[in-house]
Amino acid sequence: MADVVLACEGLKKAYGDLMVLKGINFKIEKGQTKVIIGPSGSGKSTFLRVIGLLEPPTDGKVFFEGQDVYSSDMDLNMVRAKIGFVFQEPSLFRHLTALDNVKIGLKVVLGMSEEEATEKAMETLRLVHLEEWAHHYPAQLSGGQQQRVGIARALAMDPDILLFDEPTASLDIELTWEVIDVMKELAEREVTMLVVTHEIGFAKEVADEILFMDDGKFLEWGPPEKVLRNPSTPRAREFLSRLLGGV
Amino acid sequence: MSDILFILEFAGLILEGFIMTVIMTFLGLAGGFVLGVLSALGDVYGGKFLKIIINAYVEFFRGSPLIVQLLMFYFSIPILTGIKWDAFTAGAVTLMLNSGAYQKGYFKGAIEAVFKDQLLAAKSLGMTFKQTLMHIVLPQALRIVIPPWTNEYVSLGLSTSALIVIGLRELTNISKSIAAQTFRPLEVYLFTSIIYLVWITVSLKVLDYIYNRVRIPGLEVTSEI
Numbered sequence: 001m002a003d004v005v006l007a008c009e010g011l012k013k014a015y016g017d018l019m020v021l022k023g024i025n026f027k028i029e030k031g032q033t034k035v036i037i038g039p040s041g042s043g044k045s046t047f048l049r050v051i052g053l054l055e056p057p058t059d060g061k062v063f064f065e066g067q068d069v070y071s072s073d074m075d076l077n078m079v080r081a082k083i084g085f086v087f088q089e090p091s092l093f094r095h096l097t098a099l100d101n102v103k104i105g106l107k108v109v110l111g112m113s114e115e116e117a118t119e120k121a122m123e124t125l126r127l128v129h130l131e132e133w134a135h136h137y138p139a140q141l142s143g144g145q146q147q148r149v150g151i152a153r154a155l156a157m158d159p160d161i162l163l164f165d166e167p168t169a170s171l172d173i174e175l176t177w178e179v180i181d182v183m184k185e186l187a188e189r190e191v192t193m194l195v196v197t198h199e200i201g202f203a204k205e206v207a208d209e210i211l212f213m214d215d216g217k218f219l220e221w222g223p224p225e226k227v228l229r230n231p232s233t234p235r236a237r238e239f240l241s242r243l244l245g246g247v
Numbered sequence: 248m249s250d251i252l253f254i255l256e257f258a259g260l261i262l263e264g265f266i267m268t269v270i271m272t273f274l275g276l277a278g279g280f281v282l283g284v285l286s287a288l289g290d291v292y293g294g295k296f297l298k299i300i301i302n303a304y305v306e307f308f309r310g311s312p313l314i315v316q317l318l319m320f321y322f323s324i325p326i327l328t329g330i331k332w333d334a335f336t337a338g339a340v341t342l343m344l345n346s347g348a349y350q351k352g353y354f355k356g357a358i359e360a361v362f363k364d365q366l367l368a369a370k371s372l373g374m375t376f377k378q379t380l381m382h383i384v385l386p387q388a389l390r391i392v393i394p395p396w397t398n399e400y401v402s403l404g405l406s407t408s409a410l411i412v413i414g415l416r417e418l419t420n421i422s423k424s425i426a427a428q429t430f431r432p433l434e435v436y437l438f439t440s441i442i443y444l445v446w447i448t449v450s451l452k453v454l455d456y457i458y459n460r461v462r463i464p465g466l467e468v469t470s471e472i
C-alpha cells in the first residue's frame with residue numbers, strides 16, 4: 001500500500017441543523033494531485049477545512065499519515081503545520097512583507113532561526129517567481145502575486161500535502177494563469193495536492209483523479225477523462241455541461 | 248492687560264499643576280490601555296459570561312459623568328473597605344477605569360478589523376491562539392488603533408480637570424486658587440486654556456509622528472471596515 005497522506009472515513013459536518021458534509025470517505029496518497037469540482041454550496045470548502053483540521057468534524061474520522069487525528073494524542077498544531085492551506089481570498093498577514101509572511105510560520109511554529117528562515121523563505125519565493133517582490137507589503141501586490149505568496153507561505157513549511165480552495169476564483173483571468181502555472185510546476189515536482197478548482201485545463205493536465213461533490217457527498221470520481229467526458233450521474237452531467245459549455 | 252506678566256509669579260505653582268495633570272493623564276491612559284486591550288480581547292474571544300461582565304463595566308463608565316465616578320470612588324471606597332486612600336490614588340484608579348471603558352471600544356474595533364481569514368491562515372500554519380494573538384492580531388490592531396485612540400488621549404487629557412472635585416492639585420485646581428487670590432480670573436483661565444491647548448497640540452503631533460513611523464502601506468484600509 002502506497003503512503004496515504006490524508007484520509008477520512010464517514011466524515012460528517014453540521015452547522016446547527018444544517019448537515020453540510022454527509023458521510024465522506026476519501027484518501028490521497030503521496031505525490032498525487034486530486035481535484036474537487038462541484039456546484040457552489042455543495043460543501044467543498046467545508047470539506048477542505050475539516051480534512052485540513054481547521055474545524056473538527058461532527059462525526060467520522062480524519063487520518064493523517066495513518067494516524068487517527070482526533071483519537072490519538074497528536075498535537076493538532078503540529079499536524080496543521082504539515083498541511084499547507086491556500087485559501088480563495090489571499091489571506092496574507094497585512095502587516096508583514098511577502099518575505100515575512102513566508103518566514104513567520106518557519107520562525108514561530110517550526111522554531112527556525114532568523115537566518116535559516118530568511119534563506120528558506122527566499123528560496124521558496126523564488127519557486128513562485130516572486131523574489132523581487134520579497135519586501136513588498138500585501139497591499140502593494142496584485143491579487144495573483146498575493147496568491148503566490150500564499151502558496152509560498154504554505155510551501156515553505158515543507159508540508160506533506162497542500163490544500164487549495166479555489167485559489168483563482170477571485171482573480172482576473174490573466175492573473176489566474178500565473179497562479180495555475182505555479183500549481184502545475186508543483187504538480188510536476190510531485191507535491192501532494194488536493195485542489196478545489198474549476199480550472200478544467202489544470203485538472204485535465206495534472207489531476208490523477210477528479211471528484212465531483214454534490215450536496216455534501218462525492219457523487220462521482222475517477223480519472224479526468226472519464227469524469228469529464230463520461231459522467232455517469234445526471235447531476236454531474238448537468239454540472240459539467242454548464243461548466244464546459246460555457247467555455 | 249498691562250501687567251499680564253504677573254502670572255509669572257505663579258509659574259512654579261502652575262508648572263506643578265501642569266505636571267500633575269500630565270501624570271494623571273498618562274496614568275489613566277496607561278491603566279486604561281491595559282484594561283482596554285484585555286476587555287476588548289475578552290469581548291471578542293471570551294465566553295458569554297465574561298462578555299456580560301465586560302459590557303456592564305463599559306456601560307457603567309461610559310454612561311455616567313466622570314465627576315460622579317470620581318466622587319463615588321473617592322468617598323465610598325473608604326466607607327466600604329475601611330481603607331483610606333488619597334485623592335491621587337483614587338483619581339488615578341478612576342481615570343484608569345474610565346479610560347479603559349472607552350479604549351475597549353477602540354481596541355475591539357481594531358481587533359475585529361483583523362479579518363477572520365488571517366486567523367484561519369495562522370491556524371493552518373499551526374500557530375496556537377496565543378501565537379496568533381501576539382504575532383498577527385495585536386501588531387495589526389495596535390497600528391490600526393492609533394488614529395481613533397488619539398481621540399481618547401485628547402478627551403482624557405482635558406477631562407483631568409474634573410479631578411478638582413476631589414481636591415487634587417492639578418492645573419485647573421491650581422488656576423482656580425490663583426484666580427481667587429489675584430482677582431484676575433480672565434487672565435488666569437485664559438493662560439490655563441493656552442497651556443492645555445499647547446500641550447494637546449504638541450501631543451497630537453507626536454502621536455501623528457509615531458503613527459507615520461509604524462504605519463504599513465494598506466493596513467489602514469482595513470480599519471475603515
Ligand SMILES: Nc1ncnc2c1ncn2[C@@H]1O[C@H](COP(=O)(O)OP(=O)(O)O)[C@@H](O)[C@H]1O
Pocket residue numbers: 015018020038039040041042043044045046047
Ligand atoms: N461556518 C459556517 N456556518 C454555517 N454554515 C456554513 C458555514 N460554512 C459553510 N456553511 C454552509 O455550508 C454549505 C456549504 O458551504 P461551502 O463548504 O462553502 O460550499 P462550497 O465551498 O462548495 O461552495 C453552505 O450552505 C454554507 O452556507
Ligand SMILES: [Mg+2]
Pocket residue numbers: 044045046165166
Ligand atoms: Mg467554497
